[in-house]
Amino acid sequence: MSDWTAADLPSFTGRTVIVTGANSGIGLITARELAGAGAKVILAVRNTAKGDEAAATITGDVEVRKLDLQDLTSVRAFADGIDAVDVLVNNAGIMAVPYALTADGFESQIGTNHLGHFALTNLLLPKISDRVVTVSSVMHIFGRINLKDLNWKARPYLAWPAYGQSKLANLLFTKDLQRRLDEVGSPIRAIAAHPGYSATNLQGQTGNPIGTRFWLAANRVFATEPDFGARQTLYAVAEDLPGDTFVGPRFGSRGPTGPTGFRSPPARDGRMATALWELSEQLTETAFPL
Helix, strand or coil: CCCHHHHHCCCCCCCCCEECCCHHHHHHHHHHHHHHHHCCEEECCCHHHHHHHHHCCCCCEEEEEEECCCCCHHHHHHHCCCCEEEEECCCCCCCCCCCCCCCCEEEEHHHHHHHHHHHHHHHHHHHHEEEEEEHHHHHHHHHCCCCCCCCCCCCCHHHHHHHHHHHHHHHHHHHHHHHHHHHCCCCEEEECCCCCCCHHHHHHHCCCCCHHHHHHHHHEEEEEEEEHHHHHHHHHHHCCCCCEEEEHHHHCCCCEEECCHHHHHHHHHHHHHHHHHHHHHHHHCCCCCC
């Protein structure tokens, strides 16, 4: 590990990067820095008006396209509109929100944070040349995958365990994606990253007034700046890393950026990774295409 920052990004001239959820927070900073390094950056956002506002703050080659990860019809339409891409950054997410369903009947956190990105990745994979970077969270350590009730329909809904499940799913997705890429001899790499505890708009959108006030207060005391959180993603995008690397701050929420062993035992479970992949294929009606 070293004191790596966005200033260490190599040139991305001639390369195309998709960043989901790029209209605010870590996603916006990720897009801004990559555009500054010469990349063509596609801001994949649910609200294109907000995407346009974000794009106006970025210097470089940026394009806004609509992507609603809570609607698989939107995911398919977005993927159909992409000809080629070097890097896909699965950044968008929601955190600890009240119970809700996506357009396809998925619990909204697993639907947005995992299943939407799962479908997007499989649909885009034949068009990707370099890597898929998926943003997880330190909160994955509190997650458990319930294959029989992934969408919280048979048990009382708990917002934070649901979030933890979705972030654990991000790591298991990365693990099994890399296994499949290796099996077919693909040069594409699947990398995961986590921002530590970074102050973003997520903490202000829990839908719980008391919880929101708590997290906004905690942000002021404990959180790092969004630039620090985005640094972890940018490292995962730019550095020459083995597949299934997990990037983050050395000390969990702070410290130098680099590969981290901060991965829970459930996040290392290859059997669960494959079982979750197979269930995700059934739910999204998408499959590994290579």
